[in-house]
Amino acid sequence: MYFTKKHGKEGRSIESGKLELLKQVAAGIAAQFGSSCEVVVHDLSRHADHTIVAIENGHVTGRKVGDGASYVVIEQLATNDPQPRDHLCYLTKTPDGKILKSSTIYIRNSKGKVSGILAINYDISRLLMVDDALHDLVSTGDQPQPEPERIVNVNDLLEELIQQSVSLVGKPAALMNKEDKVKAIRFLNENGAFLITKSGDKIAKYFGISKYTLYSYIDTKQQEGK
Structure with missing residues (x-):
């Protein structure tokens, strides 16, 4: 971790x-x-x-x-x-x-x-x-409602974070080059994905890289921060 x-x-x-x-x-x-x-x-x-x-x-x-x-x-x-x-x-x-x-x-x-x-x-x-049923009677104009945040368990959360990283890059993992994968994995690291048990195995498999390569991408970011 x-x-x-x-x-x-x-x-x-x-x-x-x-x-x-x-x-x-x-x-x-x-x-x-x-x-x-x-x-x-x-x-x-x-x-x-x-x-x-x-x-x-x-x-x-x-x-x-x-x-x-x-x-x-x-x-x-x-x-x-x-x-x-x-x-x-x-x-x-x-x-x-x-x-x-x-x-x-x-x-x-x-x-x-x-x-x-x-x-x-x-x-x-x-x-x-009930609110929807009364809305037409009391409304004087539509106001946009915020999209509810999702409550998910840890395994679903990891999957959701992976999908967010893919959306951030803008292309599927199979078409990502090294720079794309580094960007996606750094997003996952910064958002706590590696706090989840065995997340490293799943993330490495998803992006088609070894765990050594996976953690080297993270180490590179940490060295740059220093």
Whole structure:
């Protein structure tokens, strides 16, 4: 993993007392808002494949304790941003088409390090159906709505990042030259793809190169940065 040295997890763990408090808060929020409200606690000291340490109403996204990170968690693990801003009241979308109203709250430990994430995902799909029915009666003009972000599991996230890298280059992998592949792989590295278990094998196979070549492209970028 090429993020180990650059984005070490020392000092990131959630203290046990705070973790128990977060679990209690998660259960309280879920009970208050009902079965459509999923509340997730991510521990950033864990591997990206297993960051979920508590979840209420996991049926909303089909996740459970021990499952891996969503994109927002991967992003924090990759950048190790010391002062991330909470992302509140934005839309997300599950693979089966549910629209969720989501909030992401960053949790810091006693050392001030971002050690966890409390995520709230409220399924508003049925409410949107009511809203659509009333829209023609109350609307005075159409306003563009933002495209919901997708909530995906780790394996689907890697596939999505690979497709984004291909779109960035603008040609399929089979037609890419060395420069194209370097560009695509650097995009994947900068967006946390190599935090995912066995991602190197899958990415190398996808672009038709060896793992040695794959990591040499990353090393070249790191040397240029120095």
